Amino acid sequence: MTFLSKIVASVCVAAYCLAVAAPSLSPTDRTAQFLESARNNPAALMDFLARMPKGGDLHHHLTGAVYAESYIDYAVADGLCLDRVVATLAPPPCDPAQGKVPAAQALTDFPLRNHVIDAWSIRNFVPAPDDRDVRHHFFATFGKFDPVTNKHWGEMLAEVVHRAGAQHEIYLETMLTPDQGEATKLGRTLGWNEDFAAMRSRLLAGGMAQVVADGRKNLDAGENVMREILGCAKAEPDIGCSVTLRFQNQVLRAYPKEEVFAQMLAGFELASADPRVVAVNLVQSQDEYRALLDFHLHMRMLDYLHGMYPGVHISLHAGELTPGEVKPEELLASHIRESIEVGHAERIGHGLDVLYEADVPGLLAEMAQRHILVEDCLYSHEVVRGMTGSENVLPVYLRAGVPVALATDDEGIVRSELTWYFKRAVEGYRADYPTLKRMVRDSLDHAFVPGASLWVAPENFTMVPACSNQRLETEPQSAACRNFLAGSERARLEWKEETRFSRFEAQF
């Protein structure tokens, strides 16, 4: 036996045998070495990342997560018509002479089917005179398939939780409008009042209870159909049934201020009444006119409502503006800082323009110190915004000690899945296994679920004394640990993930 063979062993996982250090290393270190060996072996890398436990997807838009092929099926089921040129949907009757064909034609007419899938996603995007920018093409997709979304939540939820489960995720927070637009209408009807308290009272007295009740009913119906499709009550349920699903009440920030306030209030009321709704989040392109114009007003609304409903979590899209997209004064307006300090965001989505905020080191230090997590939609940033390499800010946050979790944003429109985001982190930013594992653990530690953390010190993932030194089995041996987990949904999720990591790392 040579000296080299004492310290190097060959580890075979699936069809791949790679040289890694001898088994005297910890399972985590051996796994890290395997990943380094797999860097230049695409098949081994993909296999490794596909099977790696991935925690939670914290930034996920339900309508953006469903693939165009599913929306075509829904349009067929609803008997809708399809415009052959612009790929918009319309109610029947169809008129083929005017280019309005039955949606069912997209099942068998392959050129039409391809055209629709391209129009409802960024697949095969090529700039054209009337469709010049991939980002605008991306945002325009939502309006094209919108007529089929609200009626098909059950199928949509089944699709996304199945995909999450298949990729070894255990938690998903998806953004949607539970009331399907009722709050917006109520706000429009009752109008604006500068006095937030008066505005809230007027909405509460004017029908908000019905909005909340209908929102809960819509969620019930969607979840029931989802469970039916996945066979969650059957002996062999779909893998999606094992994913813990929670909802964020999205607020369309580009709408008039009275409608934005009404949507926010609906979100805070609903989250107070229904534990499945865990947070409020502002969506739509941040450079839209009203989103920019009313940004400070929106933050003050959140400040007020946070005071009224302190138990409701807030995550905000912040820092989606990039240089040249808006006036420099708008870029430098400290959107991220204000989202945190005034809007009370506990997590921010995207965070791309952090380098253009005032006092970047101070902001990063504050985020690290206050544990403000960045939901980094890495792959989406690259393909929708062309941000690659040094433009992408993942290393900036990681280096500053800011918690980060990889998230998909709109996996259907972007034609992706979470595993690819991990692949980009490894290939594009040389993320190593400890970094990936840290991001996975942070995703669950910042999930909006109740209860104490499994980590007494999340900075270095030191486990609470009750559970440290326990074997990582589904049912911990010590009563103290079992009691601790029984009292905390967050810790149960985190423990579940640690047992999965233990099984994953034992293979290397």
Ligand SMILES: [Zn+2]
């Ligand atoms: Zn988003």
